[in-house]
């Protein structure tokens with residue numbers, strides 16, 4: 001069982017020459033809600049992020065499973081905040097988003113669309129969220145029988161292994177993507193792009209474990225909430241994560 005980040009760990013991060021703070025969004029900064037478009041970071045989490053964004057040699061990135069359009073809408077951050085959406089498939093830097101699906105990837109996405117829509121349609125509480133490189137099948141509002149039926153049918157229809165589709169499980173969501181890019185890939189890319197000498201990454205879900213796997217000895221991983229993790233530390237929820245970010249901001253303000 002891991003505990004909260006120690007004062008020493010935060011001081012070490014605060015003292016690094018170039019700091020990258022990479023944050024998952026849903027469940028990490030924003031409490032989980034029934035309607036994804038309604039999710040917002042806790043006010044204290046957003047304040048802490050804005051304060052960090054104001055510091056020199058300090059980069060803040062949201063690294064999310066959300067499609068970029070959805071992430072940009074719910075995060076409501078200034079343009080110099082870095083955003084990685086769709087588990088790292090889409091990255092926004094200096095206002096530009098890159099995503100170039102090949103013809104084969106686009107064709108595979110086009111094949112999935114009617115299959116998943118046809119499965120979700122008749123099942124109460126099951127709905128499909130569109131993403132540039134795939135789809136998320138949401139079951140938060142469905143009962144156990146509808147969830148089981150939706151997942152079984154969708155997994156069979158996607159024929160993922162045969163067709164090179166990446167399947168990810170999250171909180172009441174099953175995702176299908178024509179790209180296998182992970183949050184770990186996103187962190188590698190952001191680290192290189194920013195020249196970060198240390199990274200803090202925080203996340204709450206299974207897909208965030210790829211992000212923790214990309215961290216090295218000078219970095220810090222913070223798991224938010226319960227569940228097995230590769231992260232070195234843990235906090236209880238978004239409010240506690242906001243407090244960690246506020247403390248890190250204060251420490252770094254005194255250093256840079």
Ligand SMILES: O=P(O)(O)OC[C@H]1O[C@H](O[C@H]2O[C@H](CO)[C@@H](O)[C@H](O)[C@H]2O)[C@H](O)[C@@H](O)[C@@H]1O
Pocket residue numbers: 024025026027031032033034035036037039063064065066067129136138140170171172173175205
């Ligand atoms: O990587 P994240 O930023 O944690 O994004 C993961 C998924 O977040 C959204 O779904 C989750 O949050 C919703 C709002 O709280 C909730 O209703 C849903 O049950 C959760 O799975 C988003 O809609 C997905 O596309 C993201 O992949």
